Amino acid sequence: MQPSRRNCLWASLGLIALLPLASRARAETLTITSTPPGATVEIDGVVIGTTPCEVKYPGGYFHKTRTVFGQRLEHSMIVRIYKDGFTSQEVRLTDGPFEWVALNGRDHGHYWLLKTNHIQATLETISTVFNSHVRERLAVADQPVIDPQLPAERVVEIASPAVVKLRSSDGWGTGFLISDTGIIATNHHVAEGQVSMDVVFPNGSHQLGQVVYTDRELDLAIVKVEGSGFPHLPLAETGQVRPGQTVLAIGNPDQGLPNTVTKGIVSAVGPNREAGSGTWIQTDAAINPGNSGGPLLNMRAQVVGINSQKRFVSSDDRPIEGIGFALSAADLAKTLSQLFPDDAPRGDPDLIGKGVVSITSDPPGAEIYVDYSFVGQTPSTLHLASGSHRIELKSPGKIEWQRNLDVTKDSQITLHPVLEASP
Secondary structure, three states: HHHHHHHHHHHHHHHHHHHHHHHHHHEEEEEEEEEOOOOEEOOOOOEEEOOOEEEEEOHHHOOOOOOOOOOEEEEOOOOEEEEOOOOOOEEEOEEEEEEEEOOOOOOEEEEEEEEEOOOEEOOOOOOHOOOOOOOEEEEEOOOOOOOOOHHHHHHHHHHHHHHHEEEEEEEEEEEEEOOOOOOOOOOOOOOOOOEEEEEEEOOOOOOEEEEEEEEOOOEEEEEEEEOOOOOOEEEEHHOOOOOOEEEEEEEEEEEEEEEEEEEEEEEEEEOOOOOEEEEEEEEOOOOOOOOOOEEEEEOOOOOOEEEHHHHHHHHHHEEOOEEEEEEEHOOOOOOOOHHHHOOOOOHHHHHHHHEEEEEEOOOOOOEEEOOOOOEEEEEEEEEEEEEEEEEEEOOOOOOOOOEEEOOOOOOEEEEEEEEOOOO
16 A cells, blocks of 8 residues: 555544544533523523523533644633523633643643533522612702712712722722612623622621522622611712713722722713713723722712713724713613513602701701702701601711601601700
């Protein structure tokens, strides 16, 4: 037999021997199930079906490829499982990246591997997870038409206790509490692929938080920690946000100290298709990696937006300074109303009813906070919606005065607290 034919024969025999390996690499299945069943399944933002469902992937996606016939997974993968009325789960499917080096020492680049061939998600009902009422409470909805401005240091003093650091195995970001029952708003890209995150409070304490909702399009996520009585921030109405207004950003930037504060102005307000759906607030306040998910605050200590991203380079790769974006607080409020439809105000507010609350104090000039939002100084007359409200009065050198007040339709209430000197 001639040498060339002998070589072809050995090559053919080698190919035949490797065919079973190649065939096996093409026929492995990822199974995704949930309790309850019938949940929508997205992989990398693409809906692939409802649970239970099966997806076939090359064997090289599950284990290291050993031959040139195997296919490699060249990117990470994330699955999101969700159903109306239930919490969602988002899970990172892959480990990696790994270096793929052939037997001859040639580097073929990076690859990722699927962690498992079966994903089981347990989705809980929204009411079970939050086990309390949540009201988005647009800060200006039921309060007098006044617009006092606080000093920056006072805004930071009010807001900082509600700002938290969120950590996972992939890094960290920022979030802020929006209810006293432990509901935290942050960015989707901060919580992406995580079922739970380590929540670090300003006092240094830690608590495990469950990622209960994510929205890739809005870059929005909700994290829940157990407990009650948490300090939290009110949301401002987007219609009250104007270009030129002073704003503060609070977050945990890379290489910076916890709860770093930056100051700027509102540069513009409107849609931004590149950032996603919703209304976006452009600001020149510094937003750096790690700030993501933190609050953008007006000078009334109200959240006007969720710091989401900074544009570092232009379309022609030139550096850009002074352009950052925050998702509007109104989009967060809309999401909350969808998650908690029973809490959304219904009908004309005038039909719901309001009461009049007149507040004076000794000494006069005390700061008034209604539902944790600054509304003015004593003496003041407030028109508050029917329901329960938390009233606080603060004055330098005095003990803070607090009361939970029930307001009924057409009621007239007079308060005149005497603030005692601090010990």
